[in-house]
Every structure is written in C-alpha cells, then in structure tokens.
Amino acid sequence: MANPYPAAVERYDADAIERRWQAVWAAERAFETPNPENPATDTRPRAYVLEMLPYPSGDLHMGHVTNYTMGDVVSHFRRRTGFQVLHPMGYDSFGLPAENAAIKTGGKPAEVTARNIARIREQMLRMGWSIDWSRELSTSDPAYYRWTQWIFLRMYERGLAYKKGAAVKWCPQDQTVLANEQVVDGRCERCGSEVEARDLEQWFLRITDYADRLLDDMALLEEWPDRVLTMQRNWIGRSHGAEVQFGIVGGDEAIPVFTTRPDTLFGATFFVLAPEHPMVGDLVAGTAQEDEAMEYVRRRGAESVADRMREDRPKTGVDTGRRVLNPVTNEEIPVWVSDYVLVEYGTGAIMAVPAHDDRDHAFAQAFGLPIRQVVAPREGAVDVQVEAYVDSGDDSVLVNSGRFDGLTVAEAKEAIPAWLAEDGRGERTTAYRLRDWLVSRQRYWGAPIPIVDCPACGLVAVPDEDLPVRLPEIDDYAPKGRSPLAAAENWRRVPCPSCGAEALRETDTMDTFVDSSWYYLRYVSALDDTQVFDRGAVDWWLPVGQYIGGVEHAILHLLYSRFFTKVLYDAGYVGFQEPFANLFTQGMIYKDGAKMSKSKGNVVAPDEIVSRFGADALRMYVLFMGPPDQDKEWSDSGVLGPARFLDRLWKSVQAIAETPGEALPPAPADADGAALDLLRLTHRSTQRVTEDIDRRLQFNTAIAATMELLNGIEKARDGLLGDAVGQQALRHAAGTLVCLIQPFSPHIAEELWERLGGTRLWEAPWPAVDPALLVSDTFECVVQVNGKLRERVPMARGLDQAEVLAAAKALPRIAELIDGKAIVKEIVVPDKLVNIVVKG
RNA sequence: GCCGGAGUGGCGGAACUGGCAGACGCACCGGACUCAAAAUCCGGCGUUGGCGACAACGUGCGGGUUCGAUCCCCGCCUCCGGCACCA
Numbered sequence: 001m002a003n004p005y006p007a008a009v010e011r012y013d014a015d016a017i018e019r020r021w022q023a024v025w026a027a028e029r030a031f032e033t034p035n036p037e038n039p040a041t042d043t044r045p046r047a048y049v050l051e052m053l054p055y056p057s058g059d060l061h062m063g064h065v066t067n068y069t070m071g072d073v074v075s076h077f078r079r080r081t082g083f084q085v086l087h088p089m090g091y092d093s094f095g096l097p098a099e100n101a102a103i104k105t106g107g108k109p110a111e112v113t114a115r116n117i118a119r120i121r122e123q124m125l126r127m128g129w130s131i132d133w134s135r136e137l138s139t140s141d142p143a144y145y146r147w148t149q150w151i152f153l154r155m156y157e158r159g160l161a162y163k164k165g166a167a168v169k170w171c172p173q174d175q176t177v178l179a180n181e182q183v184v185d186g187r188c189e190r191c192g193s194e195v196e197a198r199d200l201e202q203w204f205l206r207i208t209d210y211a212d213r214l215l216d217d218m219a220l221l222e223e224w225p226d227r228v229l230t231m232q233r234n235w236i237g238r239s240h241g242a243e244v245q246f247g248i249v250g251g252d253e254a255i256p257v258f259t260t261r262p263d264t265l266f267g268a269t270f271f272v273l274a275p276e277h278p279m280v281g282d283l284v285a286g287t288a289q290e291d292e293a294m295e296y297v298r299r300r301g302a303e304s305v306a307d308r309m310r311e312d313r314p315k316t317g318v319d320t321g322r323r324v325l326n327p328v329t330n331e332e333i334p335v336w337v338s339d340y341v342l343v344e345y346g347t348g349a350i351m352a353v354p355a356h357d358d359r360d361h362a363f364a365q366a367f368g369l370p371i372r373q374v375v376a377p378r379e380g381a382v383d384v385q386v387e388a389y390v391d392s393g394d395d396s397v398l399v400n401s402g403r404f405d406g407l408t409v410a411e412a413k414e415a416i417p418a419w420l421a422e423d424g425r426g427e428r429t430t431a432y433r434l435r436d437w438l439v440s441r442q443r444y445w446g447a448p449i450p451i452v453d454c455p456a457c458g459l460v461a462v463p464d465e466d467l468p469v470r471l472p473e474i475d476d477y478a479p480k481g482r483s484p485l486a487a488a489e490n491w492r493r494v495p496c497p498s499c500g501a502e503a504l505r506e507t508d509t510m511d512t513f514v515d516s517s518w519y520y521l522r523y524v525s526a527l528d529d530t531q532v533f534d535r536g537a538v539d540w541w542l543p544v545g546q547y548i549g550g551v552e553h554a555i556l557h558l559l560y561s562r563f564f565t566k567v568l569y570d571a572g573y574v575g576f577q578e579p580f581a582n583l584f585t586q587g588m589i590y591k592d593g594a595k596m597s598k599s600k601g602n603v604v605a606p607d608e609i610v611s612r613f614g615a616d617a618l619r620m621y622v623l624f625m626g627p628p629d630q631d632k633e634w635s636d637s638g639v640l641g642p643a644r645f646l647d648r649l650w651k652s653v654q655a656i657a658e659t660p661g662e663a664l665p666p667a668p669a670d671a672d673g674a675a676l677d678l679l680r681l682t683h684r685s686t687q688r689v690t691e692d693i694d695r696r697l698q699f700n701t702a703i704a705a706t707m708e709l710l711n712g713i714e715k716a717r718d719g720l721l722g723d724a725v726g727q728q729a730l731r732h733a734a735g736t737l738v739c740l741i742q743p744f745s746p747h748i749a750e751e752l753w754e755r756l757g758g759t760r761l762w763e764a765p766w767p768a769v770d771p772a773l774l775v776s777d778t779f780e781c782v783v784q785v786n787g788k789l790r791e792r793v794p795m796a797r798g799l800d801q802a803e804v805l806a807a808a809k810a811l812p813r814i815a816e817l818i819d820g821k822a823i824v825k826e827i828v829v830p831d832k833l834v835n836i837v838v839k840g
Numbered sequence: 841g842c843c844g845g846a847g848u849g850g851c852g853g854a855a856c857u858g859g860c861a862g863a864c865g866c867a868c869c870g871g872a873c874u875c876a877a878a879a880u881c882c883g884g885c886g887u888u889g890g891c892g893a894c895a896a897c898g899u900g901c902g903g904g905u906u907c908g909a910u911c912c913c914c915g916c917c918u919c920c921g922g923c924a925c926c927a
Contacts, residue, residue, distance in 0.1 A: 115891080123889070227844050227921075234843070234923045241927085259927060272927095313925085338925095345926045352927085358841090359925050433926055554922080624865070626853060630846085631920080638852065641865040646879095704864035711864090782860050785910045789860055827907050833859055837907050 011643075012650040014462065014614025018747040022128055030762055031075075031130040033086055039540035046084040048541045051555070051582075052549030053692070056091045056116040060123040062589045062596060062634065063550065064624045065606045069744075070586060071548050072129045072568045073623070076743035078410050079130075079187065080766040086541050087130060088523040090137040091117050094145075095512045096174060096190060099445035103477050109445040113140055123607065127615050129745055130762070135526040139267045139515035143515045144522065145447035146468030151564070153450055153461050160206045162657040163451075163459060167276065167343075167440055169200040175479030176442040177509060179204055181235075181556045183828045186307075196302070203449060203508065207563045209234050211432045212834050213441055213577075214562055225629070228554040235555045237433025242417040242548035246324040246353065247330050248283070254265035255279060255324060258346030258431045261353065261392065262420070263412035265328050266401040267374035268351035270364070274343035275300040281321070283335065289321040293337055296649055315340055315363045315641055327425040328402070328416075338363065338570075354388065361388035374400045375409060435580040437560065439511045443482040444477045446509030451596055454496035454503035463497050469505070483507040504839045513556055517564040519545055520579060532573070539575040547580040550588070560584070571640040586696055589622070596634070604634055616745035617636075617643040623699035623744060646748055647743070652714055653752045656734040659727045663758030664735030667770060668728040675729035682733040684774035685709040689740045690769065703744060709737050731827060732757070739767045782833035783808045785817045801828040808834040 025031065045488040047704050051071040056065055068089075075087040095114045102109045106253050118136060124131070136146050150721060156163040169178045173193035177200060183191045207214075212813035215236050218229050241260035248255065255273075257266075273280055284293040297317040305312075318337030326333050340359055341350050346691050354364035354371040361384075364371050371383045377390065383388040388394075394408045403414050420426035448469045450462040462469055472491035475485050485507040486492065496503035525533040549557075558580070567578040580590045587829040588595060590600040609618045620642035624631040667679045686704045692702035720726030735756055742749035775797070781804065783791040791811050795804065805826055808814055814836070821838040828834050 069925095106915090172884095175855060230844050230920050237923085237926065239926075257927080261927075272849085340925045340927095342926065350927050357927065359927075362925090365918085431926075433923090509922085551921080633852070635852065635866070638866055696856075698856090700863080701856095704854075707864055780860085784908075787859095787906095792860070825907055827859095833908095835859085835907050 019752045021747045021750045035537040039536035046543045047078040050544045053090045069619045073743040078484045088135040089131045093138045093140040094446045106836045114719045142468045145829040149450040165201045169195045179438045204436040207437045214730045231554045243429045249323040256347045257351045262416045264353040264356045267353040269370045270352045274341040274348040276343035277348045293318045314367045356386035440508035442483045449506040451506040452503045460498045517560040543581040548584045551585040591634045613643040624703045657755045661731045661755040668725045681712040687769045
C-alpha cells in the first residue's frame with residue numbers, strides 16, 4: 001500500500017513521551033478508584049463511566065479506539081471536575097472465534113483467549129486510556145463465570161430459567177442453536193449461514209415476563225438515543241387486542257385467536273391455522289382432506305427459515321373441510337391451514353377479515369373466499385372487493401355489525417371485547433413479538449449450565465457452594481451437533497445433589513450474551529470471591545452514569561442487560577431497575593465507503609497510526625473526524641490535522657515555558673489590548689470545551705475550540721513576550737490550553753504541563769471560566785435592510801433601542817439604502833442586530 | 841408498508857434557543873525559506889460578474905409562516921438504519 005503520509009514530518013518524540021507517562025500512571029496507580037468505605041453515608045459525587053467491553057479477537061480496531069477514547073475523555077473530565085470516577089475494563093472472552101481458532105490450530109480455547117487478551121491489553125495500555133486496571137475481568141475466567149452460573153440459578157429458582165422442547169433456530173455452520181435475536185434475515189448473525197428449524201430441548205430465560213416493564217421503564221431512559229428505544233420497542237412489539245374463542249363445529253373445543261381488530265369480528269369470513277398448530281392433526285383426522293392437509297404441513301416444515309421469511313411470496317393454503325362458529329354472527333366459517341399464519345405469535349390461529357386486512361384479502365382472492373365489509377369511512381365509499389380498507393381510528397364507523405353499527409372503530413375496539421367477555425367468548429389481551437431468550441448452546445467455550453439431570457429427581461440445580469461448574473479439559477472441541485462437553489464422560493457423571501444417585505450434568509453452555517448481561521455489576525467487586533458483588537457498593541456506583549458503545553447492540557446486549565438488572569432488582573440484589581442511565585451510541589468508522597474488514601482489505605490498523613504519529617494524535621483524530629454519534633469516513637490525510645496541531649502546540653508551549661512563571665498563573669488583572677484579547681479567547685475557549693464535553697459530548701467541536709485557542713496564542717505570542725503582563729497572559733493561555741487538551745491527548749499534555757512547572761495534570765482541577773472575560777464592552781452590531789446584511793459596526797453593549805437604531809441609520813451605506821423610502825418596521829435585537837424594513 | 845435518523849464548499853464538518861452560512865481541519869493555489877525537494881512559516885480558497893469597493897445567487901426539491909429560516913410548518917425527492925405475512 002502506498003504511504004499516504006509526507007516523508008519527513010517534523011515531530012516531537014511522541015513515542016518516548018507517551019511511554020514515559022504510561023509508566024508513571026502505572027507506577028502511581030493513577031486511575032485506580034477504591035469503593036467507598038461507607039457507601040450509605042458517602043455523598044461524594046461519583047461517575048461510573050463505562051464502554052462496552054471488547055471481545056478479545058486479537059487486534060484492537062478503530063471502533064475500539066473511538067469507543068474507549070470517548071469514554072476516556074469523559075472519565076478525565078469528570079475526575080478533574082471533582083468526581084470519584086469508576087472506569088474499568090474487561091473482556092467478553094467466551095465465544096466461538098477462540099474455539100474455532102483452537103480447532104483449526106490444535107490449541108486450547110483457553111490458551112488462544114489468554115494470548116489474545118494479553119495482546120489487546122498491551123494495545124490498550126499503549127493508547128494511554130485511564131482505566132482502573134485493578135478491576136480487570138474476563139468472562140471466561142472461572143472466578144467470573146462462577147457468578148454467571150450463580151445468577152442463572154437465581155433465575156432458575158424464580159422460574160425464569162426453564163428447559164423445554166421447541167422448534168428452534170439451528171445454525172448448521174456453527175452447529176448450535178441461536179436466539180431469535182441472533183437470526184438476521186433468516187441467517188446466522190455470526191457466520192451468515194441460512195438457519196434451519198429443529199425441534200430440540202433447550203434452556204430459555206423468561207424475558208417475556210418482563211416485556212411490559214422493559215417497555216414501560218423506557219420512560220426512565222430519557223438520555224437514551226431515540227433510535228435505540230425505537231428499536232427495542234419494535235423488537236418487543238406489544239399489541240393490544242383481544243383473544244376470541246371460535247367453537248369447533250361438531251366438537252366441544254374452541255380455538256382461541258388473537259386479534260388487534262376485535263371491531264371487525266362481524267367481518268370474519270374464514271379462519272386460518274398455522275401449519276405447526278397442534279390441533280391441525282386432530283381436526284383433519286379421518287376427513288377427506290386429511291392427506292392433502294398433512295402433505296401441506298409436511299412441505300412447509302421442510303422449507304428453510306429464510307424461504308419462509310421471503311417477502312411477497314404468494315399465499316398458499318389448504319381447506320381442512322372443518323368449520324368453526326363465528327361467535328358474534330353464529331355463522332359457520334371454513335378453517336384453512338396456511339403458512340402466512342405464524343405459530344409462534346399470538347395463538348397460532350387467526351380469524352380472517354379479508355375486507356379489512358391486506359393479507360387476509362390476498363388470501364381470500366387467491367381462494368375465492370367471501371369478503372364482507374364491516375367498517376366504512378365516515379365520508380365517501382370504498383370497494384373492499386378490490387382492496388382491503390384498513391383504518392383503525394375515529395374516522396370510520398362500523399356497518400353490518402348488528403347493534404354495533406355506527407360506533408367508531410376506536411369505540412368498537414372497547415365495546416365488542418366487553419360484550420364477548422360477558423359470557424366467556426373472549427377478553428381483552430396483549431400480544432408480544434418478543435420471545436423467550438434461548439440461552440443454551442451446543443459448544444464448548446462458554447459457561448456450563450449448572451444443572452444436573454437425575455433419573456429420579458429430574459433437573460436439579462448445582463448447589464451454590466459447588467460453583468463454579470468448571471469446563472472440563474477435553475481434546476476434541478469440534479461441534480458435532482451436540483455439546484463437546486457430552487464427550488467428557490467423567491466430568492459429566494456426578495451424584496445427584498438432591499438424592500445422591502448417579503446423574504448426568506447438563507452439557508450445553510450458555511450464550512455469551514448471558515456473560516455480558518451483568519459484567520457492569522461485577523466491576524464493582526471484581527476481586528471478591530465471597531459474593532457476586534457488594535450490595536452497598538453496587539448501589540453507590542450504579543446505575544452507570546455514561547455508557548458508550550456501538551448501536552449494533554441496541555437490541556441484544558442492551559435489552560438483555562436491562563432484563564438482568566430487573567431480575568436482580570426483584571430478587572433484592574440491587575436497588576435500581578435500569579443499569580444504564582445515559583447511553584451514547586457511537587457511529588461506525590468506514591474506509592472507502594465500507595465498513596473496515598479484513599476481507600475487503602480496507603482496515604487501518606491503530607498500531608500503524610500510533611507508531612507514526614503517537615497515541616495522542618490518533619486519539620484526537622478519531623474524535624475530531626466528526627460528530628461522535630454519526631458514521632464517519634476514515635481519511636489518511638485527515639489525521640495530519642491533529643498531528644500538526646500537536647507539533648505546533650509542542651513548539652509554542654515550549655517557547656512560552658522558557659519565560660518565568662507558574663504552570664497556570666491567574667489572568668493578569670491589568671491586561672489590555674492584545675493581552676486582553678488573548679485572555680478573552682482563552683476563557684471563551686474554556687467555556688466551549690467544557691460545555692462540549694459536559695453537556696453535548698461533542699468532542700469534534702471541543703477540539704476545534706482548542707485549535708482556535710492555539711491559533712490565537714501563536715498570533716499573539718511574539719507581541720506579548722516582551723513584557724511581564726504579556727508573558728503572564730501567554731502563560732495563562734498556554735497553561736489553560738494544555739489543561740483543555742488533556743482529556744483528548746493526555747501524554748503530551750502531561751509532559752508540557754510539567755515543562756510549564758506543574759505536576760500531575762490528571763489530578764489538577766479543570767480550568768475555571770471567568771464570566772467577566774466572556775464578554776467585552778463592545779459588540780459587532782449587524783445591520784440589515786430588509787433582512788439582508790448590509791453593514792457591521794462596533795457598538796457599546798447595553799445601549800437602548802433608539803440609540804442603536806440612530807447609530808445604524810447614521811451609517812453612510814445604510815442611510816443611502818433607506819433614503820427616500822418609507823420605513824415599515826424596525827427590529828432591534830439587543831447587543832446583536834438591527835433590521836430596518838423599507839418599502840418603495 | 842411502518843418507525844427512527846440524515847441531506848450545507850472539492851472533502852470531513854460548524855452554526856447550541858429563528859438573528860453575520862461555511863468555525864476547525866483536510867485537499868488545492870500563490871508566496872517565503874532551500875541549489876532543489878520535503879518539512880515549516882505567511883497568504884488565498886462557496887458560485888457568478890467586477891481591477892476594485894461591491895452586487896447577485898447559494899444549506900436536497902416545491903410551497904408557507906416570519907422583519908428575518910440550514911433551523912419552524914405543509915407537500916415531495918434521495919440516502920442510511922431498524923422492523924415487517926406479528927393478525
């Protein structure tokens with residue numbers, strides 16, 4: 001690849017300076033923050049700043065660099081504005097890549113993982129992030145997964161973890177089942193293989209019990225991005241409606257359906273079961289349609305998940321020949337089987353109202369079924385034979401619906417279920433798109449599920465004191481359709497914890513998303529081997545004050561973590577219901593218009609940039625590229641901007657450091673002219689940087705403000721070096737600038753601070769803004785005529801409107817423009833602008 | 841189809857509450873330094889017209905509100921992300 005950088009850039013010695021300060025920070029344990037001794041009475045301000053923990057895949061990539069640098073800026077800023085800061089780091093180290101690498105190279109997943117962690121940790125240290133390394137954790141460490149298992153058992157006790165047979169999604173490539181959340185467009189989110197449906201006994205977590213709270217508590221998440229909340233809302237998919245019973249003609253049973261449109265019940269002209277509906281077999285048994293119907297069911301079952309999810313597939317189906325009774329019209333309507341009804345949603349059966357549902361309409365047209373209108377617009381007419389009429393509000397009324405005729409749709413949605421409920425024909429209910437979370441995996445490198453299967457007692461929890469259930473040492477990690485743990489016979493055979501008889505361990509391991517659903521709690525007590533975490537400390541630090549990570553985790557990780565926190569709250573282990581008070585989702589970094597990836601060959605390695613320009617320049621550039629929440633395009637030449645800035649900073653501050661004085665002397669009170677201008681610029685810049693970090697997380701504009709300050713210092717420098725006041729003003733400006741860039745580029749800031757005469761900038765207070773230096777006594781008044789900018793003129797602040805207007809009209813150019821014309825209106829915005837509206 | 845976000849110079853972007861559009865940086869152009877180049881420093885840089893002061897136009901498109909709109913409202917277009925046979 002061609003070198004995109006100039007051959008000889010004049011540089012300060014970034015490598016030496018950065019390594020020097022990294023050694024100082026490590027030696028002084030600069031960023032370790034102990035838990036409070038008395039959390040109950042400790043009122044110190046605190047900030048838990050957390051970035052999503054990395055999967056240690058080997059090399060740090062630009063996404064990590066951006067993510068952790070953003071968190072680091074916030075951490076430094078909080079530390080220097082008087083907060084106790086918790087800023088830990090760990091590794092999401094269970095998972096398939098390490099296992100697959102071990103299979104390929106013949107090593108052990110634990111060894112591969114240890115190597116990768118060592119490597120990524122070294123790269124993190126080289127970036128100079130201010131992490132409390134004393135709290136470092138790995139989810140694959142038995143000291144950690146012991147507590148993952150412990151939490152699983154708490155869920156099991158509460159009935160929130162259960163095992164059942166179900167049609168599940170199976171990835172043939174990875175040889176394991178997947179959670180619904182891990183299937184994207186019918187494919188495995190990890191490897192892209194088309195997933196298959198399989199009937200298997202699997203472990204689930206009952207996240208659906210929390211669907212309402214996961215939705216309703218979003219009100220507490222004011223500082224979360226809308227898009228993330230929307231994605232979670234869509235994913236949970238709560239629909240209010242009614243469950244209605246349809247009695248089988250010639251039988252005693254009824255089949256329930258779920259509908260969001262009980263108002264259209266009078267228009268239900270047929271009935272449809274999902275092919276997998278458990279009653280299909282019984283219904284058709286012995287009828288003329290039995291063979292045809294069962295053949296249809298078999299064919300659907302053989303289809304891939306991806307095929308069934310294909311959009312715009314034509315409607316297919318079979319008439320069972322059986323009939324059910326429409327509970328409001330008492331008409332007999334035919335029961336069909338069709339794959340446009342999904343077994344896993346609602347009740348797996350629907351009432352079909354072709355006049356008012358597009359899908360039912362298409363089905364009715366394909367099979368010549370009757371279409372009956374029961375809703376009409378208040379004004380005008382629609383032809384439901386041609387197209388379904390869908391309106392669910394107040395603009396339509398019921399027709400052909402007996403005593404409900406004339407009600408609005410909204411009214412009928414209340415009235416009809418209430419009427420049905422009187423004699424048990426139906427009731428109001430709610431349906432969700434969310435399914436329970438399938439957590440068992442048929443792979444080796446994960447936390448073993450701490451359950452023993454006893455022939456006498458059934459499923460028995462491993463006692464807490466026997467945790468962790470450690471992964472056994474085995475030779476063959478290759479997936480074979482069952483967990484590799486099943487081959488570890490000696491490990492697997494254990495006495496039943498309950499009765500002592502010979503029993504077998506569960507051999508599936510947990511989804512790695514279980515590991516990462518609670519790690520933010522463990523940092524509080526990372527080294528504690530007596531409890532999962534300390535209740536007092538966890539309530540002191542959490543909820544996380546600022547969580548930062550990629551939007552790709554909007555549903556999986558963030559929803560699961562919210563679920564875990566609520567479960568732990570209910571069980572009395574934590575005192576808060578939401579884990580992350582503020583969430584910030586960073587944009588992705590692209591190169592040549594595409595996501596960086598090895599296969600595309602467009603990866604820019606952080607290492608290369610660090611060795612060429614230093615960690616400080618890279619840190620600054622990833623933040624300077626653009627708004628932190630938006631996607632950004634990497635530019636090889638763009639990184640030169642911050643690199644040059646740091647070079648100029650180095651030279652300028654060194655020159656000023658040669659004058660006598662403190663690292664950050666107060667602003668000289670008797671400054672005027674250029675010195676006063678510089679002081680004002682300094683305080684304006686401080687104000688902007690402070691607000692941009694604190695209030696807006698707008699690091700790109702904060703950095704721009706520091707660049708403007710340096711430009712101002714360089715312009716003023718030669719003129720101010722001559723006298724004492726000028727030198728003090730320069731030192732004040734330079735010291736402030738070094739303070740302001742410290743969160744972004746801490747190494748060079750520390751070095752320059754020392755050369756200016758300071759020590760330990762990371763502990764120095766954040767520079768204060770002097771309000772008196774934010775304003776000057778004059779301002780540049782903008783003068784408009786008819787809204788068009790015509791003049792700019794300096795004016796004293798605080799003049800009254802008449803004075804400002806008179807001054808504006810006295811300007812020769814303005815006088816000329818309004819001469820001989822009628823003044824229609826005059827607007828004066830105090831200390832800002834004048835607009836004179838004329839006519840003629 | 842539904843939901844969310846975005847559209848500003850050659851490029852990344854700024855303009856925070858309706859008040860100077862283009863901060864800051866990249867690229868580019870000119871100059872200084874140099875035997876020369878790189879680096880560095882100084883200057884220029886939305887488009888069109890003008891030697892120039894300046895003028896007209898300009899924030900995806902079309903309307904509207906307003907003294908004044910990148911910002912608010914209505915109607916479109918395009919792009920990105922999520923959900924989607926969810927009854």
